[in-house]
Structures are given as C-alpha cells and as structure tokens.
Amino acid sequence: MSTSEAVPGVVAIAAAVAAGERRAEDVVAEHLARADAGRGLNALLHVTRESALERARAIDARRQAGKTVGRLAGVPVVLKDNLCMRGEPTTCASRILEGYKPPYDADCVERLLAEDAVIVGKANMDEFAMGSSNENSAFGRVLNPWDTARAPGGSSGGSAASTAAAFGAVALGSDTGGSVRQPGAFCGVAAIKPTYGRLSRYGLIAFASSLDQVGTMTRSVRDGARVLGVLAGHDKRDATSSTEAVPVYEAACEEPVKGLRVGVLRSALEQVEDEDVRAAFAEAEASLRDAGCEIVDIELPHAHHGVAVYYLVATAEASSNLARFDGMRFGLRVAGDDLLSTYERTRAQGFGLEVKRRIMLGTYALSSGYYDAFYIKAQKVRTLMVRDYAQAFERCDAVLSPTAPTPAFALGEKTNDPLAMYLADIFTLPPSLAGLPAMHVPLSLGARSRLPVGVQITTPAFTEPRMLQLAAALEGRSGYVCAPPMATGRRDA
DSSP: OBOOTTSOOHHHHHHHHHTTSSOHHHHHHHHHHHHHHTGGGOOEEEEOHHHHHHHHHHHHHHHHTTOOOOTTTTOEEEEETTBOOTTSOOOTTOGGGTTOOOSSOOHHHHHHHHTTOEEEEEEOOSGGGOOSSSOOOTTOOOOBTTBTTBOOOSSSHHHHHHHHTTSSSEEEEEESSSTTHHHHHHHTOEEEEOOTTTSOOTTBOOSOTTTOEEEEEESSHHHHHHHHHHHOSOOTTOTTOOOOOOOOHHHHTTSOOTTOEEEEEHHHHTTOOOHHHHHHHHHHHHHHHHTTOEEEEEOOTTGGGHHHHHHHHHHHHHHHHGGGOSSSSSSOOOOOSSHHHHHHHHHHHHSOHHHHHHHHHHHHHHSTTTIIIIIIHHHHHHHHHHHHHHHHTTTOSEEEEOSSSSSOOBTTSSTTOHHHHHGGGTTTHHHHHHTOOEEEEEEEEOTTTOSEEEEEEEOSTTOHHHHHHHHHHHHHHHOOOOOOBOOOSOOOO
C-alpha cells in the first residue's frame, strides 16, 4: 500500500465536507481503514473508532441541516499521547500512567473540536517525550513508514508516522528540543514548532516547562498553517500563554518571498557528513536565491553549546515535573511495606531506562554543590544563545539550517549510545532554547538513501507568517509528495 497525492489533506478535506462533496463519516472511515492496515507501524496506542465515527455523523447532520461547520470540518486528527483528552487513555507511553483517563481536554483539543475536527487516535511516543527515535516507548517502538527498519524520529515518532501514512490528515505532537521537527524530517512531513507561548500548554503533560510546545505535523505547509491558526491564541489557564494577536497564517503561504534576507549557518554544515542532507540544504539555498531572496552568511557563536545546555535545563525541569508520579494520585501503584517503599517500587517499575536517566541527570544538576556549576551556568549560556539570534536577525529575516544531521537512522543504531542519540537533535535545540518558531520543510528523497530530507527554517518570535511564507515557497518549488510505503505486517512490540 502507499499514500499518494490523491490522499487529501486538511484544507481539501475541510472544503469538501463544508461543500457537501464528501461526508465526514466517509473521510474518517477511510483514515481508520488505513490505520487498521498499517497497525504494524505501531504508531497508534489507542484508536477512538466509535467516538470518531459518531462525531463525524453529527458533523454531517449539521451540514445537511444547513448549519455552518468549522474550519476543520471532518478532518481526522491524531494526538500525541501526552495530550489530554477527556475520558480517553493518556499514558505518555509510560507504564506509570497506564490506564489513566483525564477528566478534561487539553486547550488544543478544545480548539480542534470547536472547529469540527475529529480525533481518531492517540499516537505512540518516546516515554514522557524523552527520546529521538521513538524506541523508548513502554508499548513498543514505532516503525518508519518509508523503511520499517528505520526509526521515525522522536519523541513524536508516532505522530509523524501517522501523518506520513495518512492515518490522520494532521497529527499534534509536542516539541521540547526538536520532538516535532526531527521526526518530521525522518518521516517527510511538514512540522511546525511555534513560538514559545503561542499555543497553550494546558493539558500537555509536562516534560520541561520552559521549553515544551504543542506542534503540528501535516503533509503540506498550507495544511499546517490552517491548523496553527485554529490552535493559536491566549489561554488564561496557561501562565505562559501569549496575548499576541493571531494573524491569518494561511495568507502568508501565498506571499512572494522576493526581497527577504535568509541567513545561512555555514558552520552547521560542517557538522553534516551525510551527502543527502547537504544536497537538500544546497537545493533549498538555491531555490530561495532563485525566488529572489538575499542569502547572507551568519554565525550563532554559542549554538554549539545547545546539546549541553539543553540536557542540563530540560533534565532539571523533568526531575521536578515527574516527581508528581508517585503511585498515590493516578496511574500505576506498586504497593510496598510503607509509604517510602511504595514510592520507590512504583517509580522503579513505572519509569523506563531513559526517563530514569534524565531524572537522575536533572537531580544531579540541581543538587547542592552543583546547582551553580551546572544549572545556573546553563541558563546563562541559554541567555547568550537568545542574544546570538537577536543579533543574527538584525542581518536577516530568517535562518536556514539542516533539521537533522542524517536521514532516518536504523532502529537500534543509537540505543546503546545516549550521546550519539542526543546529537540527533543538534540543529533543533538552539531555536527551542531561544523560544523561537521553527519548522521542518520536506524537500525530496535523498539520492543515496531514498529517505526524506529537508531543511529547518527559524524566524524571530511571533513571526510564524514569515516562516510559513518561506516554507511554502520551498515546498512549491520542490514538487515533493509525501507518499511512503506502509507496513502491513505484524505489530512490532
């Protein structure tokens, strides 16, 4: 089986349902059928089949009654399993939350439902969003729909694989240090991490609160713009939620890019040995120059500290955030002889190896005698990285860089080498630490790997329209179509 350009995306589905050309029920049923056929990818942990079909029928009934339907009418959506949905399993792919069903919807879920989207399932992920390959899930690894021997990226690997294989027209993920963009690169889908605070974090189970952002994955840039416009806006339940006005993101996709200054990070290319990634970057640079952009060389002097800074700041915040999972209030409880042993046994059996590793790293960084030497110093360097971007944007309107140093790597290739795994996010970490909008734009299949490759675009805070403007231009010139082979074999656990 394969997806094709005949599989409609967000904008096409919503238009067809609103016009009465397609029934939402039929659209949803088609996506559920593809999800059934592609169970071997292990991309979905839970399918909301009955509620999805019921909701689709209700949308059709309202439209037939002459009532207006929303901007996402009938659009099938997959949610990463760290986004809360009332009454549906939400586990963060961890045993410690197995069986948990939230009593409320995340803000992004509320906004999707208000525009008549249809939630079709919850996506597999790296446990508590900690990973770069989706091999850390307590419920089995996710396979890449382009090549099932390769990783889909992480931590939103299930979301990326679901989008590429058309189980949903859009999937939501979360991006802390690249967890939307890097799997977007590995699975060949457009992946948007908005400005920190642009989308509400209410109902997103926290990993690192100063970094976490909800992000989108779609098979086209314009589809991502449509969904971003639905999700963006102030939420009083999130203290970090921005009050900035929400522009019409879709309109930006039609704007010419002539005259925009694009900064190229030459030093980043020195860290890329893969020929396909280098070729994709060269293709993007040439396309933008041909479209009338001015290409300028820039530097981000402290970007090379991104991995070290991230794994101090993020793990410190994770150590604090994950303290709430103690077996007392929700999820798994492993009884001990007393309160302390119950805590210890629950956390020992409930958390996986990578989560334990990061909790320990964060606890160490926050401990007496090391707090100033590690955590505080990391925050100071983070400030310097913010300044680096500010100075770069005095010379350019956007920064072009690789998204990942390689195409999708083989399953198991990096699992025994945590540092090598962490370096898979070397290009996505700096924009996250600076709180900037950034997105992956798929461009082609590598000549050698035959796997998706593309580039990352980063722009100043709250300039998502500019980012989408450039992304749409690159997409239009590339001719790329997301049409991967789909696995139909047994479920890989």
